Amino acid sequence: EVQLVESGGGLVKPGGSLRLSCVGSGFSFSNAWMSWVRQAPGKGLEWVARIKSKNDGGTTDYAAPVKGRFTISRDDSKTTLYLQMNSLKTEDTALYYCTTHRDTKYGGYYWGQGSLVTVSS
Amino acid sequence: DIVMTQSPDSLAVSLGERATINCKSSQSVLFSSNKKNYLAWYQQRPGQPPKLLIYWASTRESGVPDRFSGSGSGTDFTLTISSLQAEDVAVYYCQQYYSTPHTFGPGTKVDIK
Numbered sequence: 001e002v003q004l005v006e007s008g009g010g011l012v013k014p015g016g017s018l019r020l021s022c023v024g025s026g027f028s029f030s031n032a033w034m035s036w037v038r039q040a041p042g043k044g045l046e047w048v049a050r051i052k053s054k055n056d057g058g059t060t061d062y063a064a065p066v067k068g069r070f071t072i073s074r075d076d077s078k079t080t081l082y083l084q085m086n087s088l089k090t091e092d093t094a095l096y097y098c099t100t101h102r103d104t105k106y107g108g109y110y111w112g113q114g115s116l117v118t119v120s121s
Numbered sequence: 122d123i124v125m126t127q128s129p130d131s132l133a134v135s136l137g138e139r140a141t142i143n144c145k146s147s148q149s150v151l152f153s154s155n156k157k158n159y160l161a162w163y164q165q166r167p168g169q170p171p172k173l174l175i176y177w178a179s180t181r182e183s184g185v186p187d188r189f190s191g192s193g194s195g196t197d198f199t200l201t202i203s204s205l206q207a208e209d210v211a212v213y214y215c216q217q218y219y220s221t222p223h224t225f226g227p228g229t230k231v232d233i234k
Contacts, residue, residue, distance in 0.1 A: 035223065045163075045171065045214055045225040061221040097170055106218060108161030108176035 002026045004098045004112030011118045016088050020115050022081040022098030029079040031055065033105045036072060036083050038094035039114075048072075048096070049083065056105070065091075088119045123147050123217050127226035133234040140202040142229045144215035149195045152219065159219035162191055162200045165228075166211045174213075175200065207233065 008020040024032070033056070036048040049062045049072040060072050071084040081098055095116050099109040124147040134140045150159045158178035163171035173182045175191035178198055188203045202209055210233060215226040 037225075044228045045216075047221075047223045047225065050221055050223070063222045101218070102173060102176055102182070106159065108163070108173040108182070108216070108218070109171075110173060111170040113170055 002100065002110045004100065004110065006096065006098050006112045006115035009096065009115035009117045011120065012088055013121050014088060014090055014119055016119070017084070017086045018088065018117060019085070020083040020096055020098075020117070022083075022112060024079045024081065024098075024100060027100065028104065030076040031104050032100045034072075034074060034081045035099045035101075035109065036081075037097045037099055037109070037111075038092075038117075039097070040091075040094045043094075046094075051081070052105075085117070088117075090119050093117060093119045122222055123150065123220060123224050125215055125217060125224050125226040127213075127215060127229050129229060130227070131230040131232065133232045134202075134205045135234045136207065137204050138234075140205050140209070140231055142200045142213050142215075142231075144193075144198040144200070144226050146196045146198075146217050150217045150219040151195050158194055158198070159217055160191075160193075160198050161216045161218060162189075163214045163216065164209075164211045165214065171214060202231070205231070205233070 003025045006022045033052050035050040051060050051072045069087045073082045095114040097114045098112040126145045128143045160178040162175040165171045179191045190201050192199050212228045
C-alpha cells in the first residue's frame with residue numbers, strides 16, 4: 001500500500017521560509033516521479049511542482065506562482081521528498097499534499113494527508 | 122498551460138439516480154503514440170485528501186465501486202455515477218497529466234437532493 005506522510009507545516013510570517021518533508025513507502029520511491037499539490041482553505045486543487053526520478057534526469061518543473069521561490073528535491077536514500085519554500089506570501093497559505101503517480105511516472109496521483117502552511121503576520 | 126473546465130459547478134441528485142460531470146481541456150490530452158488520454162478523476166470528501174477514482178480517462182482504480190465510470194477522449198470527458206449513494210457526496214475534480222503544470226478543473230460539488 002502506498003503511504004505518503006507529510007510534515008513540516010506551520011505558521012510563518014510573510015517573507016519567511018519553511019521546508020516540507022514527505023516520507024514515502026509501499027512503492028519504488030527512487031523510480032517515482034513526485035509532485036506537490038496545494039489547496040487553499042475552501043478552494044480547489046493547485047499543482048505546485050514536480051521532480052522526476054534520477055534515472056529520468058531528476059529534472060524539476062514549477063507552477064508560475066512559485067517559480068523562483070520554491071524548490072522541490074528528493075533524497076532517495078531516505079525515501080523523502082522535500083519542498084523548500086522561501087519568500088512566502090499570504091497567498092501561499094494552503095494545505096500542501098505530497099503525491100506520487102499511480103504508474104511511477106504517469107497515471108493519476110496518490111495523495112498524502114497534507115501539511116498545513118499558514119502565512120500570516 | 123492546459124486549462125481544465127468542469128460543468129456543472131454543483132449538482133444535487135436523488136439517491137439511486139445518475140450523476141454526470143463534464144470536464145473539458147483547452148487542448149487535447151490524447152497522446153498519439155500510445156492512444157492514451159492523460160486524464161484522471163478524483164473524489165474529495167470533506168476533510169479528506171483527494172482519492173483517485175479514474176485514470177487514463179476510463180480505467181477505474183482498484184477498489185473503486187463500479188458505479189463510477191469515466192469516458193471521453195481528446196478534449197471532452199465525463200465522469201458518471203450510475204446510482205448515487207450517500208457516501209458519494211463530495212467534490213469531484215478532473216486533472217490532466219499530459220504536460221506540466223498538471224492542471225485541475227475547478228471541481229464539481231455533488232449533493233443529495
